[in-house]
Amino acid sequence: MALQNDKINLFDNGKLDLRPLIAGDIKEQHFICPFIHFKPDSHLSDIEPTQDVQMEGKITNTAGYIKLEAVVSLHYRTSCARCAEPLERTLEVPVEKDIALRSQLQDDDTDDYIVIDTPMIDLEPIAIEELYLGMPMRDLCSDDCRGLCPKCGKNLNEGTCSCPEREPDPRLAILSKWSDKNKQ
Ligand SMILES: [Zn+2]
Ligand SMILES: [Zn+2]
Incomplete structure (x- = not known):
C-alpha cells in the first residue's frame, strides 16, 4: 500500500505535477487518481455509481512526446434493459491521449492533444469524458435475456x-x- 500512497501524494489540488517528467528527470510517471466523483447526466438516470471513479495509468515522456495511457474504472448499479433485473457492473475504459503544453505547440492544431497551460494536469475531467464515451448503450443481464x-x-x-x-x-x-x- 505504500506504493499506492506515494502515487496519491503526487497530486496537488487534484492535479498531477508533470514538471519532473517535462524536465526529463524521469521518463514515466505512474499514478492512481482515486476519488473522482461521477454524477451521471439525466439521460443515464439508470446508472448509480457504487464507488468513486478511479483512473490508473502512466504518463510518459518519449523525446518530448508526452503521452497518457490509463484505464478509467467505474463500479455501478443498473438494471437490465430488457427484464429490469438489478445488475452490478464494472466499466473499464482504456484511455490513450497525447498531451502538449500550450507554450510548446507549433500551430493551432490542438485537436489531437490534451492541451495544458501549466505543467499540471487535471485528470478528473479527462476521466469523466472518457466514461461518457465508453458507457454502453444499455446493459443486459445476459445477451440472450x-x-x-x-x-x-x-x-x-x-x-x-x-x-x-x-x-x-x-x-x-x-x-x-x-x-x-x-x-x-
Ligand atoms: Zn435481463
Ligand atoms: Zn404474458
Whole structure:
C-alpha cells in the first residue's frame, strides 16, 4: 500500500505535477487518481455509481512526446434493459491521449492533444469524458435475456406465461383489410 500512497501524494489540488517528467528527470510517471466523483447526466438516470471513479495509468515522456495511457474504472448499479433485473457492473475504459503544453505547440492544431497551460494536469475531467464515451448503450443481464412479456409483464427468463404466443401486427391487419377491399 505504500506504493499506492506515494502515487496519491503526487497530486496537488487534484492535479498531477508533470514538471519532473517535462524536465526529463524521469521518463514515466505512474499514478492512481482515486476519488473522482461521477454524477451521471439525466439521460443515464439508470446508472448509480457504487464507488468513486478511479483512473490508473502512466504518463510518459518519449523525446518530448508526452503521452497518457490509463484505464478509467467505474463500479455501478443498473438494471437490465430488457427484464429490469438489478445488475452490478464494472466499466473499464482504456484511455490513450497525447498531451502538449500550450507554450510548446507549433500551430493551432490542438485537436489531437490534451492541451495544458501549466505543467499540471487535471485528470478528473479527462476521466469523466472518457466514461461518457465508453458507457454502453444499455446493459443486459445476459445477451440472450428474453425480457418481459409485453402483455402480462412476466419475466420470461423465469418461464413462459400463458399469453398468446404472438399478437397480430396491427399494421399487417390494416394491410390485409386494404387488400381484401381491393379484391372486391
Ligand atoms: Zn435481463
Ligand atoms: Zn404474458
